[in-house]
Amino acid sequence: MTLSNPNPDDNDNATMKKKIPSYFHSPPLHVSLAFPQATPASTFPPCASDYFQFDDLLTPDEQAIRYKVRQCMEKNIAPIMTQYWEKAEFPFHVIPKFAELRIAGGTIKGYGCPGLSVTGSAVAAAEIARVDASCSTFFLVHSSLAMLTIALCGSEAQKQKYLPSLAQLKTIACWALTEPDYGSDASALKTTATKVEGGWILDGQKRWIGNSTFADLLVIFARNTTTNQINGYIVKKDAPGLTATKIDNKIGLRIVQNGDIVLRKVFVPEEDRIAEVNSFQDTNKVLAVSRVMVAWQPIGLSMGIYDMCHRYLKERKQFGAPLAAFQISQQKLVQMLSNVQAMILVGWRLCKLYESGKLTPGHASLGKSWISLRARETASLGRELLGGNGILADFLVAKAFCDLEPIYTFEGTYDINTLVTGREVTGFASFKPAPQSRL
Numbered sequence: 001m002t003l004s005n006p007n008p009d010d011n012d013n014a015t016m017k018k019k020i021p022s023y024f025h026s027p028p029l030h031v032s033l034a035f036p037q038a039t040p041a042s043t044f045p046p047c048a049s050d051y052f053q054f055d056d057l058l059t060p061d062e063q064a065i066r067y068k069v070r071q072c073m074e075k076n077i078a079p080i081m082t083q084y085w086e087k088a089e090f091p092f093h094v095i096p097k098f099a100e101l102r103i104a105g106g107t108i109k110g111y112g113c114p115g116l117s118v119t120g121s122a123v124a125a126a127e128i129a130r131v132d133a134s135c136s137t138f139f140l141v142h143s144s145l146a147m148l149t150i151a152l153c154g155s156e157a158q159k160q161k162y163l164p165s166l167a168q169l170k171t172i173a174c175w176a177l178t179e180p181d182y183g184s185d186a187s188a189l190k191t192t193a194t195k196v197e198g199g200w201i202l203d204g205q206k207r208w209i210g211n212s213t214f215a216d217l218l219v220i221f222a223r224n225t226t227t228n229q230i231n232g233y234i235v236k237k238d239a240p241g242l243t244a245t246k247i248d249n250k251i252g253l254r255i256v257q258n259g260d261i262v263l264r265k266v267f268v269p270e271e272d273r274i275a276e277v278n279s280f281q282d283t284n285k286v287l288a289v290s291r292v293m294v295a296w297q298p299i300g301l302s303m304g305i306y307d308m309c310h311r312y313l314k315e316r317k318q319f320g321a322p323l324a325a326f327q328i329s330q331q332k333l334v335q336m337l338s339n340v341q342a343m344i345l346v347g348w349r350l351c352k353l354y355e356s357g358k359l360t361p362g363h364a365s366l367g368k369s370w371i372s373l374r375a376r377e378t379a380s381l382g383r384e385l386l387g388g389n390g391i392l393a394d395f396l397v398a399k400a401f402c403d404l405e406p407i408y409t410f411e412g413t414y415d416i417n418t419l420v421t422g423r424e425v426t427g428f429a430s431f432k433p434a435p436q437s438r439l
């Protein structure tokens, strides 16, 4: 008599194994062999999206930044981005390449920062995002949020101590406002800062914080338990009581290391309290400027999508002709191209308003929300145009399509930015629900 296997699943597995062909565990074909008709984005497409010749609106210095960043991204990031996006890892080895560009710190003058024009800084962000939006997010969190907070609100001693090495990317920073219970409603945050002898004790939790798992300096916002106002603090990595752990399973910006930060009685010396952050309004000063830069991410991303589609449609043939020869494809392509031109011009106007001191929070929010809406449409059209390859990160568009989703949501969701502009143009704030009717 034979004893039957007590676990019937084992029998099934053994039978399945016999049925699996010998090549089952072979590595995938390289995409250029699997699909020879069109070039993947590791060889980045030439820029075809600048149809209205934006260079004419740029100074020679701004043009030079644009081409320097474009070249660096196409050479160093394009060949590796799919692999890192798939692994959801950050390519630390390229940080020195970013440092060579001398763009960290953007518009900040002095303290080893480049002192770029607002437009120069914005086009640099767009050129990074054109190739990879995770890299532009890494960069903007470090430069436009963390460094700018220290530059706008820090003491002279803090600027001298921290900005030079941040500008050289020898140290990396993150910027932590959002909490698990307070996203759009960030001004109600509940992480606390309690005054003690020689400094402060921070207690609480932060969520979604880009770069936080490896940042050397963490700019943290907390509620002063004496004044009940929001204050800012510079916390050093490895401070006792601090942990930052990676958020897994994201569908977009997979290269960005977003973290959950837990602060358990973390001591911050008095010298690291950011001198001029005394209320939520002070964080808004930084956010209004940073939103101008963030608005350039969907612009760059849409340029990359258009550039990829433009090349792909000429290379890919169906029904005996390149896809570019079909009227429906051309209509979609031109719709994308017109979006990109309008987005660039709105982004450029935001920069000019900022440069002339006329930018309002409503302007910045309108720019960010409208541009990300148009980018979403552009990404969706691009995804269709590439057919099956429109869902493969190797051909850029799928990756950009997914990367756009968090951009649509962070630095104020589309809705919240709309309400910021709505408040400015009507005089009525409508963030909070209307009182409930008794009917």
Ligand SMILES: Cc1cc2nc3c(=O)[nH]c(=O)nc-3n(C[C@H](O)[C@H](O)[C@H](O)COP(=O)(O)OP(=O)(O)OC[C@H]3O[C@@H](n4cnc5c(N)ncnc54)[C@H](O)[C@@H]3O)c2cc1C
Residues within 6 Å of the ligand: 141, 175, 176, 177, 178, 182, 183, 184, 185, 207, 208, 209, 210, 211, 253, 258, 406, 409, 410, 411, 412, 413, 414, 415, 416, 430, 431, 432
């Ligand atoms: C990839 C990524 C990176 C990020 N990086 C950082 C970072 O570095 N630092 C940081 O501090 N934060 C960061 N964030 C957090 C980001 O700013 C928040 O996700 C964002 O503010 C939205 O908050 P929430 O996700 O909690 O959504 P919720 O606030 O829960 O909103 C959910 C939905 O409700 C809508 N909603 C909320 N309130 C209203 C209202 N009053 N009226 C109408 N609709 C409303 C929103 O528009 C949204 O559609 C990041 C987020 C992501 C996804």
